[in-house]
Every structure is written in structure tokens, then in C-alpha cells.
Amino acid sequence: MGMPLTGMTLKNLFRKPATKMYPLQAPQYSSRSKGHVTNIIEDCILCGICEKRCPTHAITVDKAAESWTIDNFNCIQCLSCVRACPKKCLVMEPEYTKAATSKSTQTVTKPALSEAEQAAKAAREQEKQERIAAALAKKAAKQVAEADTANE
Ligand code: SF4
Ligand code: SF4
Incomplete structure (x- = not known):
């Protein structure tokens, strides 16, 4: 039992580390990673379906202000909004929301x-x-x- 363990230890001494130097080294996301939802606001018709479908109330649609807001810290990446959007303007981007000390929201507004x-x-x-x-x-x-x- 002692020998294989010694061999493994010696091998690992000369191997490259399995971990990455995050955040100095940028993470590589798979294209299928469920990171965060973004809206191609030019195509959005502010119908509010995504807001109604979101189980965690992470989305707010303001028709009067022509804006769409998401709280990525409340999003559970379920894809309900992406699937329900009639204009297909919601996209699940692979990058995860960056860690932060307080919650924040992101708002996009329709261009004038x-x-x-x-x-x-x-x-x-x-x-x-x-x-x-x-x-x-x-x-x-x-x-x-x-x-x-x-x-x-
Ligand atoms: S469902 Fe799509 S078109 Fe409707 S408000 Fe949401 S993002 Fe805009
Ligand atoms: S992916 Fe799910 S939880 Fe996240 S905003 Fe869309 S509906 Fe809400």
C-alpha cells in the first residue's frame, strides 16, 4: 500500500497544478454553460411575458420607461424566460455573474x-x-x- 501512494505523491509533485490562478487567469466557459441572461433590447417588444414566467421575479419590464431589468443574483438560470420570449431576444450567455459584495441589477433601455x-x-x-x-x-x-x- 505504501508504494503506490509514494508513486502518486512523487508524480503529483512534478505535475502542473489542477487549479487555475483565478481571477488572474480568465476562466474558459463551455458554450453550453448557463451563466447569465441578456436581452437584445432592439428586438424586445416589452410584452412582459418573461417577467410573468420568471419563478424568482428576477425580471422587471417597464413599458412606460421602455426598459428591461434583470437581477442576476436572483436568477436561477432555469431558461423559462429564454424559452417563452416570443421575439427570441433573450440569450443565456455562458459567463457567470461576477461575485460582488452586494446585489445589483442590470437595465437595458430601448434606443430612442x-x-x-x-x-x-x-x-x-x-x-x-x-x-x-x-x-x-x-x-x-x-x-x-x-x-x-x-x-x-
Ligand atoms: S418576453 Fe421577450 S419580447 Fe417580451 S418583454 Fe421579455 S424579452 Fe421582451
Ligand atoms: S433564467 Fe429563469 S430565473 Fe433566470 S431570469 Fe430567466 S426565468 Fe428568471
């Missing part, structure tokens, strides 16, 4: 629209309102016609 984009958005909204008004008018006319038929 150019004048042309604002005009296009306003035109889309007006078109939408007109479609809704037309549908309501059609429904009301149908109800009046049905009431007239019933009274005959």
Missing part, C-alpha cells in the same frame, strides 16, 4: 427612435385605431340590423 421611425410608429398606431373604430362601427351596425329584424 429617429424622427422617421417615430413618424412610422405614429402612422401604425393611427392605422390601428382606425381599424378598431371601423370594427366597432361594423359591430354596432350589425346589432342595429339584428334588432330591427327581431322587431319586424
